[in-house]
Amino acid sequence: MIKLAIYGKGGIGKSTVSCNVSAAMAKKGLRVMQIGCDPKADSTSLLRGGERIPTVLQVTREKGNALALEDVIYDGAFGVKCVEAGGPVPGLGCAGRGIINALETLEKKGAFELCKPDVVIYDVLGDVVCGGFSMPMRKGYADKVFVVTSGEKMSVYAAANICMAIDNFKGRGYASLGGIILNRRGVEDERSAAETLAADFGSSVIADIDRCEEIPAAEKAGKTVAELFAGSRADEQLSCTAQAILDAFGGAL
Amino acid sequence: MKNAARIIPCYSADTSGVCSALYELGGLTVVHDASGCNSTYSTHDEPRWYDMRSNIFISALTEMDAIMGNDEKLIADTVSAAKDRKPAFIALCGSPMPMMTGVDFDAVAAEVEARSGIRTFGLHTNGTRSYIEGASEALAAVVREYAEPCGKVRGRVNVLGLTPLDLPLGADKHIREWLASHGFECGCTLAMGDSLESIKKLPSAEVNLLVSEAGRGAAEYLKKEYGIPCICGVPFGNGFADELAERLRSAANGSKPVALSTAEAGQAEVIVIGEGISAMSLAEALRRDLGLNAGAINTQPSEGAASGDVLSCEEDIEAALLELRPKAVVADPLYRYILPAGTRLIEVPHFAFSGRCFQRAMVNLINTDIKEYFK
Numbered sequence A: 001m002i003k004l005a006i007y008g009k010g011g012i013g014k015s016t017v018s019c020n021v022s023a024a025m026a027k028k029g030l031r032v033m034q035i036g037c038d039p040k041a042d043s044t045s046l047l048r049g050g051e052r053i054p055t056v057l058q059v060t061r062e063k064g065n066a067l068a069l070e071d072v073i074y075d076g077a078f079g080v081k082c083v084e085a086g087g088p089v090p091g092l093g094c095a096g097r098g099i100i101n102a103l104e105t106l107e108k109k110g111a112f113e114l115c116k117p118d119v120v121i122y123d124v125l126g127d128v129v130c131g132g133f134s135m136p137m138r139k140g141y142a143d144k145v146f147v148v149t150s151g152e153k154m155s156v157y158a159a160a161n162i163c164m165a166i167d168n169f170k171g172r173g174y175a176s177l178g179g180i181i182l183n184r185r186g187v188e189d190e191r192s193a194a195e196t197l198a199a200d201f202g203s204s205v206i207a208d209i210d211r212c213e214e215i216p217a218a219e220k221a222g223k224t225v226a227e228l229f230a231g232s233r234a235d236e237q238l239s240c241t242a243q244a245i246l247d248a249f250g251g252a253l
Numbered sequence B: 001m002k003n004a005a006r007i008i009p010c011y012s013a014d015t016s017g018v019c020s021a022l023y024e025l026g027g028l029t030v031v032h033d034a035s036g037c038n039s040t041y042s043t044h045d046e047p048r049w050y051d052m053r054s055n056i057f058i059s060a061l062t063e064m065d066a067i068m069g070n071d072e073k074l075i076a077d078t079v080s081a082a083k084d085r086k087p088a089f090i091a092l093c094g095s096p097m098p099m100m101t102g103v104d105f106d107a108v109a110a111e112v113e114a115r116s117g118i119r120t121f122g123l124h125t126n127g128t129r130s131y132i133e134g135a136s137e138a139l140a141a142v143v144r145e146y147a148e149p150c151g152k153v154r155g156r157v158n159v160l161g162l163t164p165l166d167l168p169l170g171a172d173k174h175i176r177e178w179l180a181s182h183g184f185e186c187g188c189t190l191a192m193g194d195s196l197e198s199i200k201k202l203p204s205a206e207v208n209l210l211v212s213e214a215g216r217g218a219a220e221y222l223k224k225e226y227g228i229p230c231i232c233g234v235p236f237g238n239g240f241a242d243e244l245a246e247r248l249r250s251a252a253n254g255s256k257p258v259a260l261s262t263a264e265a266g267q268a269e270v271i272v273i274g275e276g277i278s279a280m281s282l283a284e285a286l287r288r289d290l291g292l293n294a295g296a297i298n299t300q301p302s303e304g305a306a307s308g309d310v311l312s313c314e315e316d317i318e319a320a321l322l323e324l325r326p327k328a329v330v331a332d333p334l335y336r337y338i339l340p341a342g343t344r345l346i347e348v349p350h351f352a353f354s355g356r357c358f359q360r361a362m363v364n365l366i367n368t369d370i371k372e373y374f375k
């Protein structure tokens, strides 16, 4: 089983990349589980026809310890297992603690033993603002982190902060940086901005996705690009991204 | 209001369980919590504090350190205390505040170990679970760290799960004597009246005696890794103590011990309330020695607990007693306040419940005539 986490600035395309990469991997025949770690709970919506699923925290609140895995794990496109951690409504509670609680619940209930995934993808909220959002990087969770960025200054800045956090945690046996995923916005010198960032952290740009029409169109339909635009350039790039991620694990599968 | 105790106190929490379990083992126990005050964990919940030294520290976590995620202070203070005290090992455990901010105790422990050169492990307490769970995790951790493969010693029995939270001081001595009188050799008494040295030799025993659920984690590990069978029970009274010795003997000989014919709490005229294994054992002792129809209520929910129905909240215990209407209840003195009218209370103080309040009234019921006490 390989476990990875997708981080990056808010709105940069983490969930889009996660869902499409999950789909591409599942299409190759891998068993994939995607866990949204964002109180918005919209990580897996592209895999579920745009529809929301009950979150781990919501069900925990309703059922307490009687929560069953079937209440929180749902089949998505290509058989991807979809989970949303969930969290409080904006402005209340503690979202970070929520992520910790939800991930511990999944572990305790034996979600991985039940689904036996080959690949686990954690799609984590934009900024690593507190301990809860570094939970998916911890020992026993993701082994590698992939950071999504465009060439825009703020995006690179956020990505650098995430890479720095990963660096800080080196002594703790946390996840290592697996690589940078460039999701283009069409600004100037985009590739070189991403490459400079990668080089600063001894990493590389492992994937390059163009800004395109297929992604928003598929989003509108609540579908992955692989379902709606199979064979398109976007589909190809996303599938290359999936392969590059698998390659970063050095053929562990 | 479920789970809220309105009348009776709540039991000691997981953090106290850790401190109690590791108290005598020569380690350094650090509770990551606000203030530097030890009292909750080590005096109110600890009868040995004034007579026996132990290295237990509270990290004095401040609001700022919590907000800023300043784990460095905990790490540096722990390493410095360790340099000073030279403990055999270091155990780090948490409380509600670190739970909220998500302190990663395994990661912090790895850093402490790297800097101090002393074996360090993180325990995942948060101050909201039962002392049983904290103690069980702590004992399992030391056993995992220290137990070494070694040859079997004929007739050797380990006693697992001994803490003063459930059994009175001196229980280790009484159990040792009882084992000797039945021709057993007592191995490690985890963790009262014993040392890390004998923990190393835990695997040499033929059978483990689990005297409280606090030893469950250790018992399971020893079963899985070394195939040591485990028998549950505290040798209260005479009849039950003899039967328990028989069960140990057949387990030691590799045969499956006959199951206990335990009573259903439903038909009982006497109900013992307390930690699962203690309560079950005392009920069995009352049946055998006094011919009473006794049942037990286990108040400690814990993973893997085998003994009896667990009723952990005041409301449920109160309702169960009202329904069962036993003639008498055997429990800590503070249970008096939720008994149905007309039900007699026979007081057996329980440290994890009432702390030092009734410390002087604690009696030894192990391997002795209990008829007088329960007359």
Ligand SMILES: Nc1ncnc2c1ncn2[C@@H]1O[C@H](COP(=O)(O)OP(=O)(O)OP(=O)(O)O)[C@@H](O)[C@H]1O
Residues within 6 Å of the ligand: A008, A009, A010, A011, A012, A013, A014, A015, A016, A017, A038, A125, A126, A183, A184, A209, A210, A211, A212, A213, A215, A216, A219
């Ligand atoms: N390569 C692309 N081309 C065109 N549109 C894109 C591309 N990548 C992402 N988008 C669009 O950008 C928007 C934000 O994407 P997404 O929701 O995946 O971001 P996110 O990083 O998960 O955001 P959040 O931080 O809010 O979770 C979506 O509407 C998505 O369709």
Ligand SMILES: [Mg+2]
Residues within 6 Å of the ligand: A014, A015, A016, A038, A042, A043, A123
């Ligand atoms: Mg998202």
